[in-house]
Structure formats: C-alpha cells, structure tokens
Amino acid sequence: TQLLEQSPQFLSIQEGENLTVYCNSSSVFSSLQWYRQEPGEGPVLLVTVVTGGEVKKLKRLTFQFGDARKDSSLHITAAQPGDTGLYLCAGAGGGSNYKLTFGKGTLLTVNP
Amino acid sequence: NAGVMQNPRHLVRRRGQEARLRCSPMKGHSHVYWYRQLPEEGLKFMVYLQKENIIDESGMPKERFSAEFPKEGPSILRIQQVVRGDSAAYFCASSLGTGLNTEAFFGQGTRLTVV
Numbered sequence: 001t002q003l004l005e006q007s008p009q010f011l012s013i014q015e016g017e018n019l020t021v022y023c024n025s026s027s028v029f030s031s032l033q034w035y036r037q038e039p040g041e042g043p044v045l046l047v048t049v050v051t052g053g054e055v056k057k058l059k060r061l062t063f064q065f066g067d068a069r070k071d072s073s074l075h076i077t078a079a080q081p082g083d084t085g086l087y088l089c090a091g092a093g094g095g096s097n098y099k100l101t102f103g104k105g106t107l108l109t110v111n112p
Numbered sequence: 113n114a115g116v117m118q119n120p121r122h123l124v125r126r127r128g129q130e131a132r133l134r135c136s137p138m139k140g141h142s143h144v145y146w147y148r149q150l151p152e153e154g155l156k157f158m159v160y161l162q163k164e165n166i167i168d169e170s171g172m173p174k175e176r177f178s179a180e181f182p183k184e185g186p187s188i189l190r191i192q193q194v195v196r197g198d199s200a201a202y203f204c205a206s207s208l209g210t211g212l213n214t215e216a217f218f219g220q221g222t223r224l225t226v227v
Binding site: 027033035101103 | 116118128143145147152153154156157160168170171179203207210214215216217218219220221222
C-alpha cells in the first residue's frame with residue numbers, strides 16, 4: 001500500500017513570510033500532483049511533476065520532485081492571505097497511473 | 113468549457129435510505145473517478161469508470177455501494193441503506209486519458225450527511 005505523509009499538518013504564518021510544505025513516501029511514484037482545496041470546494045490542480053529532480057514554478061509557488069520520485073516539496077515565497085487553504089499532494093503509480101494516493105494535507109493559514 | 117459538475121452539493125439522508133450522487137465529467141473526458149473524503153482523512157480512491165464500463169472498483173466497499181457511467185448521461189454513485197459512517201464528501205474527477213502526465217480535474221463534491 002502506498003502512503004503519502006504530509007508535513008506540517010497545520011501551518012499559520014504572517015503575510016510576507018516564506019514557507020515550505022513536504023510530501024514524503026517510501027514508495028516511488030510515476031508522477032505527483034499538488035492540489036489546493038478551499039472549504040466546501042473540490043481540490044484544484046496546481047501542478048504535475050513527472051521527472052525525478054524536476055522543479056516547476058507557478059508565480060510565487062515552487063514545486064520540486066525528489067530525485068528518487070518518492071518525495072516532493074512546495075515552497076511559497078512572500079505568502080499572501082489568498083494562499084490560505086488545504087494543500088494536498090497526490091501520487092500516481094504502482095502500475096495504475098489513474099489511481100491517486102492522497103496525503104492528508106497541510107492546512108495553511110496566512111494572517112494579514 | 114464547464115468543469116466537472118456534481119450534484120447535489122449537499123445531501124441529507126436518514127439511515128436506511130438510498131443516496132444517489134451524480135457527476136458530469138468535463139467535456140471530452142471519458143474517464144471518471146470517484147473519491148471519498150472522510151473527516152480528518154485524505155481523499156481515498158473508490159472507483160474508476162469509462163463509458164459503460166467499471167475499470168477498477170478496488171476502493172469500493174463490498175456492500176451497498178455501486179457506480180455506473182452509462183453511454184448517455186452522468187456517472188452515478190449509489191449508496192443503498194446508508195449508515196452514519198457513510199457521511200463524507202464524495203468527489204468525482206475526470207480526465208482525458210490515463211497516461212503518465214494525465215491530469216485529473218475534480219468537481220466541487222457532494223457532502224452527504226446521514227442522520
């Protein structure tokens with residue numbers, strides 16, 4: 001069974017601060033996706049990383065896929081209150097690219 | 113291009129009743145997935161369907177739960193004789209294919225409350 005551990009579980013910071021959230025597993029994934037979910041809504045896809053060591057940037061968000069494709073990180077620079085939400089990582093692999101294994105998420109609160 | 117549409121957004125059922133959750137995938141998407149999100153838990157895969165076919169139902173409870181994706185119309189997740197433990201948010205996702213870089217797009221979910 002593939003598992004994804006996300007840390008920290010909760011994070012509360014002030015506007016303008018930087019932060020990093022982590023997604024770790026003992027399993028290898030063929031791809032990894034990051035989603036953001038707001039209360040009462042569905043997850044919204046932010047990025048997909050496929051290649052080990054890959055780095056993708058989305059404005060103030062930087063996503064990295066570990067060399068061994070077992071872990072990933074999301075770094076946010078100069079966080080804003082609009083970044084508040086639940087950040088989820090999800091891995092595909094184990095012979096079935098369609099079946100996503102989700103972490104429990106990091107709940108980020110950015111205070112003005 | 114509308115996204116994945118789920119309805120109803122909220123559903124309240126008494127114990128023993130049936131719950132029907134509907135999902136219309138994004139235009140052009142023929143692959144549909146259902147996930148369940150229990151309180152304090154991550155999303156868990158339930159079932160993967162293509163038109164008229166169940167491809168993988170390894171995440172579905174063995175009893176009371178069924179899913180379909182008919183040739184015409186939305187995908188339906190059906191829960192018979194609901195119990196309190198079925199209370200959760202149920203999300204549908206769709207994709208164009210299942211290749212390595214395929215992206216799944218999620219609907220807003222149906223929040224089922226069993227009273």
